[in-house]
Amino acid sequence: xxxxxxxxxxxxxxxxxxxxxxxxxxxxxxxxxxxxxxxxxxxxxxxxxxxxxxxxxxxxxxxxxxxxxxxxxxxxxxxxxxxxxxxxxxxxxxxxxxxxxxxxxxxxxxxxxxxxxxxxxxxxxxxxxxxxxxxxxxxxxxxxxxxxxxxxxxxxxxxxxxxxxxxxxxxxxxxxxxxxxxxxxxxxxxxxxxxxxxxxxxxxxxxxxxxxxxxxxxxxxxxxxxxxxxxxxxxxxxxxxxxxxxxxxxxxxxxxxxxxxxxxxxxxxxxxxxxxxxxxxxxxxxxxxxxxxxxxxxxxxxxxxxxxxxxxxxxx
Amino acid sequence: xxxxxxxxxxxxxxxxxxxxxxxxxxxxxxxxxxxxxxxxxxxxxxxxxxxxxxxxxxxxxxxxxxxxxxxxxxxxxxxxxxxxxxxxxxxxxxxxxxxxxxxxxxxxxxxxxxxxxxxxxxxxxxxxxxxxxxxxxxxxxxxxxxxxxxxxxxxxxxxxxxxxxxxxxxxxxxxxxxxxxxxxxxxxxxxxxxxxxxxxxxxxxxxxxxxxxxxxxxxxxxxxxxxxxxxxxxxxxxxxxxxxxxxxxxxxxxxxxxxxxxxxxxxxxxxxxxxxxxxxxxxxxxxxxxxxxxxxxxxxxxxxxxxxxxxxxxxxxxxxxxxxxxxxxxxxxxxxxxxxxxxxxxxxxxxxxxxxxxxxxxxxxxxxxxxxxxxxxxxxxxxxxxxxxxxxxxxxxxxxxxxxxxxxxxxxxxxxxxxxxxxxxxxxxxxxxxxxxxxxxxxxxxxxxxxxxxxxxxxxxxxxxxxxxxxxxxxxxxxxxxxxxxxxxxxxxxxxxxxxxxxxxxxxxxxxxxxxxxxxxxxxxxxxxxxxxxxxxx
Numbered sequence: 001x002x003x004x005x006x007x008x009x010x011x012x013x014x015x016x017x018x019x020x021x022x023x024x025x026x027x028x029x030x031x032x033x034x035x036x037x038x039x040x041x042x043x044x045x046x047x048x049x050x051x052x053x054x055x056x057x058x059x060x061x062x063x064x065x066x067x068x069x070x071x072x073x074x075x076x077x078x079x080x081x082x083x084x085x086x087x088x089x090x091x092x093x094x095x096x097x098x099x100x101x102x103x104x105x106x107x108x109x110x111x112x113x114x115x116x117x118x119x120x121x122x123x124x125x126x127x128x129x130x131x132x133x134x135x136x137x138x139x140x141x142x143x144x145x146x147x148x149x150x151x152x153x154x155x156x157x158x159x160x161x162x163x164x165x166x167x168x169x170x171x172x173x174x175x176x177x178x179x180x181x182x183x184x185x186x187x188x189x190x191x192x193x194x195x196x197x198x199x200x201x202x203x204x205x206x207x208x209x210x211x212x213x214x215x216x217x218x219x220x221x222x223x224x225x226x227x228x229x230x231x232x233x234x235x236x237x238x239x240x241x242x243x244x245x246x247x248x249x250x251x252x253x254x255x256x257x258x259x260x261x262x263x264x265x266x267x268x269x270x271x272x273x274x275x276x277x278x279x280x281x282x283x284x285x286x287x288x289x290x291x292x293x294x295x296x297x298x299x300x301x302x303x304x305x306x307x308x309x310x311x312x313x314x315x316x
Numbered sequence: 317x318x319x320x321x322x323x324x325x326x327x328x329x330x331x332x333x334x335x336x337x338x339x340x341x342x343x344x345x346x347x348x349x350x351x352x353x354x355x356x357x358x359x360x361x362x363x364x365x366x367x368x369x370x371x372x373x374x375x376x377x378x379x380x381x382x383x384x385x386x387x388x389x390x391x392x393x394x395x396x397x398x399x400x401x402x403x404x405x406x407x408x409x410x411x412x413x414x415x416x417x418x419x420x421x422x423x424x425x426x427x428x429x430x431x432x433x434x435x436x437x438x439x440x441x442x443x444x445x446x447x448x449x450x451x452x453x454x455x456x457x458x459x460x461x462x463x464x465x466x467x468x469x470x471x472x473x474x475x476x477x478x479x480x481x482x483x484x485x486x487x488x489x490x491x492x493x494x495x496x497x498x499x500x501x502x503x504x505x506x507x508x509x510x511x512x513x514x515x516x517x518x519x520x521x522x523x524x525x526x527x528x529x530x531x532x533x534x535x536x537x538x539x540x541x542x543x544x545x546x547x548x549x550x551x552x553x554x555x556x557x558x559x560x561x562x563x564x565x566x567x568x569x570x571x572x573x574x575x576x577x578x579x580x581x582x583x584x585x586x587x588x589x590x591x592x593x594x595x596x597x598x599x600x601x602x603x604x605x606x607x608x609x610x611x612x613x614x615x616x617x618x619x620x621x622x623x624x625x626x627x628x629x630x631x632x633x634x635x636x637x638x639x640x641x642x643x644x645x646x647x648x649x650x651x652x653x654x655x656x657x658x659x660x661x662x663x664x665x666x667x668x669x670x671x672x673x674x675x676x677x678x679x680x681x682x683x684x685x686x687x688x689x690x691x692x693x694x695x696x697x698x699x700x701x702x703x704x705x706x707x708x709x710x711x712x713x714x715x716x717x718x719x720x721x722x723x724x725x726x727x728x729x730x731x732x733x734x735x736x737x738x739x740x741x742x743x744x745x746x747x748x749x750x751x752x753x754x755x756x757x758x759x760x761x762x763x764x765x766x767x768x769x770x771x772x773x774x775x776x777x778x779x780x781x782x783x784x785x786x787x788x789x790x791x792x793x794x795x796x797x798x799x800x801x802x803x804x805x806x807x808x809x810x811x812x813x814x815x816x817x818x819x820x821x822x823x824x825x826x827x828x829x830x831x832x833x834x835x836x837x838x839x840x841x842x843x844x845x846x847x848x849x850x851x852x853x854x
Contacts, residue, residue, distance in 0.1 A: 086464070089417050269471075270468040271469065
């Protein structure tokens with residue numbers, strides 16, 4: 001300060017002076033320092049599964065999220081993914097919260113679903129998101145909570161915290177969107193379904209709506225940074241509930257079979273898919289047991305049929 | 317939802333005696349509305365019952381009906397892998413207006429097909445049982461069946477409209493004990509199992525009429541769609557007093573003996589035509605219960621409709637999909653199933669009414685079974701008024717013999733050229749000659765029924781059969797015989813006169829004209845329909 005005065009710098013404004021005085025205040029007016037001989041307590045974790053998302057379910061955040069979903073997100077999804085949405089009529093007789101369980105290929109899956117799931121669920125929705133990925137830093141956690149209504153789900157360690165939070169929110173009337181595979185597909189084929197959705201359905205008594213997504217992997221598959229527009233389809237299945245005596249593992253397997261049957265329906269036709277489903281012959285989501293190129297090769301057989309959005313050749 | 321008393325505790329129908337404090341009453345008037353003040357102390361208004369609660373889990377109710385049919389085996393037991401299965405379903409004429417997705421037919425057919433898939437049935441055809449009605453378009457089929465069913469079967473040509481004029485597509489099943497011919501769609505007749513998916517909006521539908529009429533052709537239908545039968549049906553909404561139904565039931569006996577095994581699935585819906593919320597909900601409320609919001613909505617809607625071009629008005633009304641709810645579903649033996657269906661139908665529609673009236677009034681809405689996505693031409697105005705609304709009774713007609721019927725409708729001289737080509741000629745040529753049902757039946761019916769051009773349009777375009785306008789006229793034959801005069805308020809003068817009726821500019825004028833026939837100070841009854849009601853007149 002003396003030096004500043006000597007070289008003729010102007011005097012600091014009053015605010016700076018106030019901060020200096022505040023810092024000079026003694027304990028208890030300021031935080032205590034830690035004695036050198038003790039080990040300080042670990043700071044309270046504010047990321048990962050410990051991130052508190054309660055603020056993102058209050059009215060201002062919900063309104064902001066609704067505006068984002070119905071505005072830029074819907075615009076981006078229709079521009080990038082041109083979704084063909086089927087089967088929403090299967091939800092006609094359903095009311096109250098539900099768990100939407102979908103296969104997972106891309107980061108685009110969540111925006112696609114948030115703009116496809118019909119009302120009254122769309123704007124009272126929480127999304128199960130990987131705690132280690134989406135909630136890794138304060139910034140990503142805040143953005144995930146605000147934009148998609150994410151709640152952290154532990155996928156790398158066993159803990160009840162995520163499940164308890166999800167169950168509590170479902171009990172409060174929120175619907176949950178979850179990807180039971182636990183992560184995006186690494187090679188275009190699905191991964192075995194984990195038991196989270198089934199466990200929550202058993203615990204809360206709400207139905208699970210299986211959903212099959214097709215085409216998002218072509219737009220933004222795992223490992224790619226920039227999207228490339230393509231067409232997609234979203235097929236909603238009939239809501240299902242655990243049967244008497246059906247445990248979470250078996251119910252998870254049934255959810256996977258339902259999604260596989262929807263995948264079959266999307267790539268062939270509904271009746272043929274039902275015939276195969278009843279005969280337990282629906283093609284699996286996880287693809288052939290072979291490794292390497294044969295899995296990639298087999299992917300090519302799953303061509304999409306039905307009404308194509310663009311005709312590249314005159315229909316003679 | 318449950319807290320809304322209209323949903324949890326719907327009120328039954330009501331007969332209101334009009335007094336000086338009764339507000340003006342709503343008359344449907346085509347694609348518009350009128351509010352009319354009825355004379356106090358001698359008028360009464362019959363209001364429909366509020367919508368009965370829908371089944372809480374329609375899909376589960378359908379499943380239970382298929383698994384526990386009435387006097388038949390559970391559906392899965394009737395399905396075998398190598399069988400020939402045909403599913404016939406009611407056409408675009410039901411329900412009115414079209415219902416919101418998913419349509420009941422879709423809900424049922426998906427469950428039936430799911431059971432067929434479990435049994436591994438490959439040979440399945442789905443047929444729109446439209447008799448002599450126009451063919452359904454792809455959009456209409458998709459609406460009724462859903463995209464899943466349509467996309468699975470239409471590419472193989474396994475979903476189609478019944479064609480009553482296909483020489484190779486019809487078979488004769490025999491004669492009834494009254495020598496009535498029985499014909500049926502060949503695919504349906506030759507199937508191992510015929511599943512009929514019905515949707516009952518009024519008590520006239522269903523039973524043997526579904527297959528004996530819906531899958532039949534002119535040679536079979538003419539035995540009950542004729543003037544003599546209709547004049548003996550009092551009314552054709554009361555199956556047990558309807559000659560139309562007696563004839564269909566006789567044809568049913570022949571189908572039972574010589575036709576396919578039939579598994580009948582019948583459903584009823586409630587009266588929730590215009591919804592509990594939204595702009596149209598006011599049409600479902602009793603006038604003295606209209607809130608400020610209802611009144612503002614009605615005024616806005618009426619003023620808007622008054623200035624809208626006709627095409628825009630039609631688009632608005634045709635775009636309305638009713639939020640009907642399923643109130644019952646039963647399956648199994650045709651006759652036993654139908655008796656249960658009728659009970660549910662009457663539970664929603666019947667309103668007890670004491671005594672007949674001198675003058676019956678009602679407003680005709682924009683839609684009838686034969687102008688879905690189309691134009692309500694003058695012949696259909698006659699059919700809806702004198703055929704359907706007049707016959708919405710059980711016991712005795714609401715209006716006494718020799719009484720006057722006053723209906724409200726613009727009755728424009730306008731026809732849909734694609735849907736109703738034979739109607740145009742019927743109106744121009746036949747009605748210009750005579751309006752007597754017996755005379756026009758004898759003189760012109762055969763010519764129209766066998767006209768090659770009309771048959772071509774019926775088979776390949778989207779036209780009603782050449783004979784259809786005759787049936788529309790026969791539909792009103794009983795009322796024509798019964799009534800002393802028919803007056804249309806606000807109708808097109810030339811069109812109304814061509815129909816053989818009288819036109820009035822206002823309700824007051826119409827009531828004065830009516831007093832020429834029924835005397836001064838006649839008793840008046842107004843049928844507040846739709847939502848649908850049926851008077852149980854004692």
